[in-house]
Amino acid sequence: MAVETAKFESVELLKTDLKDLILSVCAIQNVRSQDINDDDYLINGQGALQLESIDAVDLAVAIERKYGVRIQDISSAREHMKSVNTLANHIFSKQQVLQ
Numbered sequence: 362m363a364v365e366t367a368k369f370e371s372v373e374l375l376k377t378d379l380k381d382l383i384l385s386v387c388a389i390q391n392v393r394s395q396d397i398n399d400d401d402y403l404i405n406g407q408g409a410l411q412l413e414s415i416d417a418v419d420l421a422v423a424i425e426r427k428y429g430v431r432i433q434d435i436s437s438a439r440e441h442m443k444s445v446n447t448l449a450n451h452i453f454s455k456q457q458v459l460q
Contacts, residue, residue, distance in 0.1 A: 366429030430455040
């Protein structure tokens with residue numbers, strides 16, 4: 362049985378959804394999705410999120426479940442989970458290939 366994954370018509374729509382997913386999965390309170398800068402570093406950054414490495418693991422699992430895109434290893438996680446921009450672009454491009 363195939364699992365239906367969330368797909369978006371544009372990267373901008375995906376970014377908005379991704380921000381909400383990050384806030385939910387990482388149980389971040391007192392931050393709104395519109396407070397998150399698309400270019401802020403996600404892990405150990407100075408932006409609104411300041412996620413820790415354990416958050417990255419939880420987020421990778423949630424991304425695979427929701428968007429059907431797997432973060433393969435630590436190296437690709439570092440590359441693709443730098444910011445909302447890099448993560449959204451990675452997910453969007455992978456979904457385009459899978460269609």
